[in-house]
Amino acid sequence: MGCIELMDYKVLLSNISFKEGREFIKGNFKEVYEIEPGYKLFDVYLIGVPPIFVGVEDGNVIFPYVKPCHGTFVLKIEDEEEIDRLRTKQRVV
Amino acid sequence: MNKKALLLLGCPELPVQTGIALYLASKLKDAGMAVFVAGTDAALHLLKVSDPQGHYVDAERMINLDKCIESLAEKRIDFDLCTVFVHNDAGISYLATIQSISNAKLVAIIFGSDAESISGQIAFECEKLVAKAVHNPMPLKKKIDNMMKEVKRWAVSN
Numbered sequence: 001m002g003c004i005e006l007m008d009y010k011v012l013l014s015n016i017s018f019k020e021g022r023e024f025i026k027g028n029f030k031e032v033y034e035i036e037p038g039y040k041l042f043d044v045y046l047i048g049v050p051p052i053f054v055g056v057e058d059g060n061v062i063f064p065y066v067k068p069c070h071g072t073f074v075l076k077i078e079d080e081e082e083i084d085r086l087r088t089k090q091r092v093v
Numbered sequence: 094m095n096k097k098a099l100l101l102l103g104c105p106e107l108p109v110q111t112g113i114a115l116y117l118a119s120k121l122k123d124a125g126m127a128v129f130v131a132g133t134d135a136a137l138h139l140l141k142v143s144d145p146q147g148h149y150v151d152a153e154r155m156i157n158l159d160k161c162i163e164s165l166a167e168k169r170i171d172f173d174l175c176t177v178f179v180h181n182d183a184g185i186s187y188l189a190t191i192q193s194i195s196n197a198k199l200v201a202i203i204f205g206s207d208a209e210s211i212s213g214q215i216a217f218e219c220e221k222l223v224a225k226a227v228h229n230p231m232p233l234k235k236k237i238d239n240m241m242k243e244v245k246r247w248a249v250s251n
Contacts, residue, residue, distance in 0.1 A: 018182055036193060038193060044159070047162065068104040068158065069183070
């Protein structure tokens, strides 16, 4: 799906429910933003049940990534430009 | 101008999905709607192989799932009716996303062995057709037939 799979990403969690991914992101990172479904991050449009949380830590973006047959993953990708864009969104943590 | 319907398919691992999608596409087409289908490559290939002449869904109206989400999110397309096939947690996420990025009348077709449990997790506004169907499409067909009574009238209204 899109360019994310070609990027240098780290899988933090896999084959979980979307809710589990949301709770993991909200509970484990000190800087978390809420974005809407369809928000464009890197080259994909995020899928999920609101609220969708995206974390920021040490220059990395931590976000839920849903695949139809494999459930939700939580991925981590380094990218300062995306972090700058996220910082215009509502911060929840 | 004909109203437009989107069938957004989930993972094609459950046998009923393809048959029900073609059945619903046929009914919507008969009701005068322009029918589009979005899904994974595998889900769309199943449709193409099952309907090689495009009697139920025109191959040109089959859309890659990611491209469909992109086009909806960018407001380049929208539909009058979206039916989202849901049989797992990811399906709930796609349903919620469509509810957020589209103005279409939204119908969730919820099936599989956990249909009732999945239905209970959907707290946002949408019409639900729920049937514990995995191999046998008949419980879902009945629900679709009931829904189509209303959709036929709605499809030709302004």
